[in-house]
Amino acid sequence: MTAAEEVLLAIDDGVATISLNRPDKLNAVTPPMAARIGALLRECDAEPDVRAIVLTGRGRGFCAGADLAVLAEGPAALAAFVRDPAAFPTDALTIRKPVVAAVNGPVAGVGIAYVAAADVRFASSEARFTTSFARLGLVAEYGLSWLLPRLIGYPAAADLLLSGRTIDASEALRIGLVAEVVAPEELMARAATYARDLAHRCSPRSLAVIKEQLRADARSDRPAAFDRSIALMVESFDAPDLKEAMEAGSARRLPHFPPLGPPGRQA
Secondary structure (H helix, E strand, O other), rough: OOHHEEEEEEEEEEEEEEEEOOOOOOOEHHHHHHHHHHHHHHHHHHOOOOEEEEEOOOOOOOEOOEOOHHHHOOOHHHHHOOHHHHHHOOOHHHHOOOEEEEEEEEEEEEEHHHHHHHOOOEEEEOOEEOOOOOOOOOOOOOOOHHHHHHHHHHHHHHHHHHHOOEEEEHHHHOOOOOOEEEHHHHHHHHHHHHHHHHHOOOOHHHHHHHHHHHHHOOOHHHHHHHHHHHHHHHHHHOOOHHHHHHHHHHHHHOOOOOOOOOOOOOO
């Protein structure tokens, strides 16, 4: 299959669904797949009709990590893979629109990076999670040593990264790696409902600014974060979204927030 067949995109009612589609390989990622995932996330960020994104896997796995064929090609092939920014699993962190991970099954290796980079994570009760790096003679990949402690705290992150052990969905929920665990048959509906609520009820401008606040303030102290929030609050008062939210509330209707402009420009 081509990369376009191995990573699918569907857009419906303001929500884009990106699906890894190598079910026979538990959606193990190849370099072309990784590049397409990133490209689709960036395309969705630039598409006005898309207001939220769901990332999931087809079949019984979410993502089993890097494809073993790449591992078998040796250090040079692996180094080329991990040095190509187009293939980095971090686009969900840096685009403006919210990304919801629907973790339908086993996750390992780089799959953990895709899950951690999402803004909100739902898991099937059949999902299983392992970093696996230490058990393969590898290291914490793609900045996970920075990101995981901020998601689940240092002790839990150290445990998962150092031991490489597998945890089930209930433990992932307990440590805060996922927001909710649902029955397998309910997962996509739950993730889509959440994403659709963001798409219909939340200001795209607000979502983009809040995502940037979360990124920036993770590297900031409290006074700086507070001062920055005041400046952003004042800006939000002049944006059309607040007026529209107030009018929609008075009329008891859904708000009609304007879409985001092209990336790199003020919404």
